[in-house]
Amino acid sequence: RKEVEQDPGPFNVPEGATVAFNCTYSNSASQSFFWYRQDCRKEPKLLMSVYSSGNEDGRFTAQLNRASQYISLLIRDSKLSDSATYLCVVNKYVGDKLVFGAGTILRVKS
């Protein structure tokens, strides 16, 4: 079983749509959680950290359910520029190696 599992997609949505991605992780000792964005043939870039209480950054909302070992990302009012691969990432403690999911592809179309 992979440490971090994501639906690969692709999710094809129209501009303005709301889309949600899910992720599950297998290591219950994981302490830190992130969503990264990766554009084609580029390095991943941090989108947001995920906190137990849930957190929001503009159109993006992340949720964490430790009991179910489940992380989600909600994108509201999708833009064309949101098209990318979204990577769910965990690590066991601050400063430890990051463990990446394979990513979920989002394509926003006009």
Next chain:
Amino acid sequence: GAVVSQHPSWVICKSGTSVKIECRSLDFQATTMFWYRQFPKQSLMLMATSNEGSKATYEQGVEKDKFLINHASLTLSTLTVTSAHPEDSSFYICSAREARDYGYTFGSGTRLTVV
């Protein structure tokens, strides 16, 4: 913000040759460097972790004699793919961490093609 310069961005080499990839932290001291590999449509897989001045710790299944990592200074880490073969063709990317800051700064990646 923190920047990691990774070179080369892409390289094509013949089978059997060696390729060196460099990652330099430009405005901070990278006490730890993580090296990842990403095959098409797959996740980034950690190859090894190196701390400045120490030998790298390799993940299970990664050949340390084939993927030589040097982290001799706080601003430079290198990955050398020795005797490269077509199956080594991949996207290699480094990620640096400073001791005082728990953020991770990624290099821009190196696309290696072995022909």
